[in-house]
Amino acid sequence: VTAIPSRPTPARCGSTAAAIAIFWAFCPRAEAHLVTTGLGPAYDGIAHFALSPADMAVVVVLTLLAAMRGARTARRLLIILPGAWLLGALPGLKFPIGANLGWATGISIFLAGALVAADYKLPDSVLMSLVGAIAAWHGMVTASDLAGSSTPGLELTGMLIALMIVSTLVAGLVVSLKAFWARIVVRVMGSWIAATGLLMIGWTFSAKQ
Amino acid sequence: VGLWGAQLGAPAIWVLPVTFPMVMSLGGVMALLGIPLPGVEIGIAVSALVLGALVLIDKRPPIWVAAIVVGVFAIFHGHAHGTELPGGQSSLLYSMGFVIATGCLHGLGVSLGLVHRWKAGQIALRAAGAFVAMGGVYFLYSALS
Numbered sequence: 001v002t003a004i005p006s007r008p009t010p011a012r013c014g015s016t017a018a019a020i021a022i023f024w025a026f027c028p029r030a031e032a033h034l035v036t037t038g039l040g041p042a043y044d045g046i047a048h049f050a051l052s053p054a055d056m057a058v059v060v061v062l063t064l065l066a067a068m069r070g071a072r073t074a075r076r077l078l079i080i081l082p083g084a085w086l087l088g089a090l091p092g093l094k095f096p097i098g099a100n101l102g103w104a105t106g107i108s109i110f111l112a113g114a115l116v117a118a119d120y121k122l123p124d125s126v127l128m129s130l131v132g133a134i135a136a137w138h139g140m141v142t143a144s145d146l147a148g149s150s151t152p153g154l155e156l157t158g159m160l161i162a163l164m165i166v167s168t169l170v171a172g173l174v175v176s177l178k179a180f181w182a183r184i185v186v187r188v189m190g191s192w193i194a195a196t197g198l199l200m201i202g203w204t205f206s207a208k209q
Numbered sequence: 210v211g212l213w214g215a216q217l218g219a220p221a222i223w224v225l226p227v228t229f230p231m232v233m234s235l236g237g238v239m240a241l242l243g244i245p246l247p248g249v250e251i252g253i254a255v256s257a258l259v260l261g262a263l264v265l266i267d268k269r270p271p272i273w274v275a276a277i278v279v280g281v282f283a284i285f286h287g288h289a290h291g292t293e294l295p296g297g298q299s300s301l302l303y304s305m306g307f308v309i310a311t312g313c314l315h316g317l318g319v320s321l322g323l324v325h326r327w328k329a330g331q332i333a334l335r336a337a338g339a340f341v342a343m344g345g346v347y348f349l350y351s352a353l354s
Contacts, residue, residue, distance in 0.1 A: 053301050117227055184223045188312065191227040195234035195308045196301070202238030202291070203300035 041151040045158025048145070049166075054105055054200070055159075056166065058138050061112040061193045062131050063167045064186055067174035068116065073124055074171040080128050081135050082164050086156070088136030092143030093152050103204040105141065108134045109197030116190025119183075210279055211318015212341070213264050216325050216334055221272055225279050226315035230308050232280040236287025237304070249292070250352040252285030258345025264338025267331075286311075 049055050059081070066077035112134060115122065122130070142159065146152040174186055214225040239246060246252075260282070270278075290307045294300070321337070324330030 053305060057305075114231075117231070188223060188227055191231050192305075192308050192312050195230040196304045198231070198234040199237050199241070199291075199304035199308070200301055202234075202241035203304070206241035206243075206300075 041149070041154035042158035042161070044149075045146075045155035045160075046162040047158075048142075048155065049159045049162040052142070054102075054109070055138060055142055055163075057109050057193055057196060058105070058112070058134065059163050059166050060170055061109060061116060061190065062134060063170040064116045064174060064190055064193075065112050066127060066131060067171040068119065068183070068186060069121070069124070069127065071175045073127065074175050076124070076128055077131060078164070078168060078171060080132050081167055082160050084132040084135035085139035085142075085163060086160060088139030089143035089146075089156055092140035093147050093156070096144035096147035097141060100204065101141065103201050104137065106197045106200030106202075106204060108137060109200060110194050111197070113190045113192070113194025113197055117187050117194055119187055210260065211315040211320075212322040212334060212337055213260055213275070213279075213318075214315070215319045215322020216264055216267065216338075217269060217272075217275060218325075221275055222319060222322075224272060224276055226312065226319065228276045228280050229283045229315065230311055232283040233287035233290070233311065234304075234308065236284035236289075237291035238287075239284070240288045240291025246285065246288045249285050249288050251349065252282065253289060254345050254348035254352050256282030256285060256345070257348060258342050261338045261340070261342030261345055265335050265342055266338075267335060 062081060063074070063077060067074040112130075143152070143156060146155050146159075149155055177183060177186065210225050210229050214222040217225075236246070259278070263278075294303050322334055325334050
């Protein structure tokens with residue numbers, strides 16, 4: 001028995017077109033750079049921050065840098081860091097950065113990490129300017145990932161909430177450290193972060209990437 | 210590095226573990242940029258041999274000399290790490306992983322080296338240095354054969 005090839009009929013073409021249209025209408029949008037938790041955009045923003053080691057490293061190292069200067073500087077950081085991040089994120093949502101600028105992120109992580117490792121005592125005004133500039137830069141880069149989302153505002157809000165929680169916890173922990181060796185541990189952590197930043201610069205220009 | 214830092218005491222106990230990862234990352238960057246470093250395996254083996262021997266003989270050089278010795282050897286270790294990463298992996302996570310792992314090993318070395326405060330501990334520490342140096346000899350033999 002030879003199978004007779006079925007010919008396309010108007011009904012078949014119509015049902016196929018309808019199936020494609022239904023799939024097209026209801027399939028979720030591809031968001032390769034975003035974490036989708038299924039819990040809503042705010043949680044997606046939190047997850048995006050928590051699962052982005054570069055963002056986490058920046059927030060931790062800037063918090064370490066400020067908190068090592070005492071409670072007063074740490075309190076300022078808790079306002080300036082999320083504020084500058086938000087200010088940088090707003091233009092990032094509108095004009096997303098497409099280029100790979102990992103080297104700039106690496107430089108900022110290395111610089112802040114090296115300052116922590118050296119326990120360099122920057123004047124407060126210089127320190128806060130540095131924190132603001134680095135936070136604004138990372139806010140812009142991170143917001144570029146969110147630009148393709150349908151609810152970037154909510155995701156950015158979730159991200160900022162996560163950022164504030166992490167920086168508050170780290171600042172509280174570091175400010176409370178009184179023992180000499182505990183301060184050394186913070187400096188060692190700074191050296192690790194600086195080393196990671198340096199490697200990140202190398203990766204950006206590496207042929208392996 | 211951790212054992213030697215603990216044996217030397219402050220400030221080497223923290224200067225050496227801070228120096229090593231930072232200079233090691235320079236070696237990593239060299240590898241990533243394709244800058245060759247001849248004799249990496251030999252350098253790593255010699256680092257174990259020399260550092261172990263320094264712990265064994267309880268050598269106490271000035272801190273800047275100790276930092277330079279550790280820094281020079283760190284270049285070889287970093288270069289090896291930078292070369293080993295397979296393409297297409299998460300570079301940042303890999304970097305964080307090997308820096309943190311190295312740091313934790315230093316922490317372990319420092320913790321073990323704290324036995325230096327007791328007389329018997331000092332002997333045990335020097336014995337540990339001998340063990341590391343012997344490992345270095347084995348690695349050197351493997352690298353040269």
